Structures are given as structure tokens and as C-alpha cells.
Amino acid sequence: MSHRKIVSILSVFFALTGAGHAADIVAIGNPSAAAMTKDQVADVFLGKSQSAVPIDQVESSPIRAEFYKKATGRDPAQIKALWSRLVFSGKAQPPKEVADSSAVKKAVAADPKAIGYIEKSAVDGSVKVLTAIE
Numbered sequence: 001m002s003h004r005k006i007v008s009i010l011s012v013f014f015a016l017t018g019a020g021h022a023a024d025i026v027a028i029g030n031p032s033a034a035a036m037t038k039d040q041v042a043d044v045f046l047g048k049s050q051s052a053v054p055i056d057q058v059e060s061s062p063i064r065a066e067f068y069k070k071a072t073g074r075d076p077a078q079i080k081a082l083w084s085r086l087v088f089s090g091k092a093q094p095p096k097e098v099a100d101s102s103a104v105k106k107a108v109a110a111d112p113k114a115i116g117y118i119e120k121s122a123v124d125g126s127v128k129v130l131t132a133i134e
Contacts, residue, residue, distance in 0.1 A: 027132075029128050030112040031128045033115070038133060041133070042072045052114065053095075054114075055115065056096065057099075101118035105122065106126075
């Protein structure tokens with residue numbers, strides 16, 4: 001079997017099973033933050049609510065695409081277009097971007113108004129789980 005055929009078969013397998021990118025994602029906040037619903041978290045990351053300061057992972061991060069799909073039902077291109085309109089209209093500023101889950105934890109731990117998203121397995125005592133993103 002050719003290398004190309006093996007890669008193609010594996011790609012289909014991973015797409016069908018969700019393997020390789022299906023992490024349990026949680027929205028996190030400062031330990032002093034109140035719990036939030038998934039819809040409340042989505043509203044913050046869509047610029048509909050200023051109740052918290054959203055912290056995003058970099059655009060190329062697989063968890064970012066999965067978070068937006070699960071939390072808002074939108075893909076990365078739709079999110080980018082939404083934020084372009086909000087920024088252009090002067091209604092909101094996009095979430096601050098940080099490098100990875102570790103940087104999200106650090107930013108959220110330092111700011112009582114910040115919220116972010118990380119893999120559930122990365123949660124530690126420096127942050128509080130606000131809600132699961134399923």
C-alpha cells in the first residue's frame with residue numbers, strides 16, 4: 001500500500017472518530033469568579049457581553065477551533081468575520097490572544113475578570129472551572 005493511500009485512510013479514520021483533537025474543554029476563570037453557563041461564555045467570546053475579559057488561544061491552535069465550534073456552533077472563519085465587523089464598527093475589541101493553555105491559565109489567574117478555555121486535563125489550583133464546553 002502506498003504512503004499516500006495510508007495517509008488518506010488515516011485521515012478518514014481520524015475525521016470519523018474525532019481522534020487526535022477531541023479534548024475535554026473547559027472555560028476557566030480566576031478562583032474568585034462565579035460559575036457561568038456555556039451560553040454566557042459564548043456571549044463573552046462573541047462580543048455580546050462585557051461581563052468578563054475573554055482570553056483566546058492563538059488562531060492556529062486546534063483547541064481554539066474546537067472551542068468555538070462547541071461553544072458557539074461557528075467555525076474559525078465565521079468568528080474572524082464576526083470580530084472584523086465588531087472592531088470595524090467600534091463596538092468591541094477582540095479577545096487577547098495568548099500562546100497556549102499554560103498562558104491562558106497565567107492570564108486568568110492574574111485577572112479576576114478574565115476567562116479563557118483550556119483542556120480539562122490542564123486545570124490546576126491556579127484557576128477555577130466555570131463550565132464544561134461540550
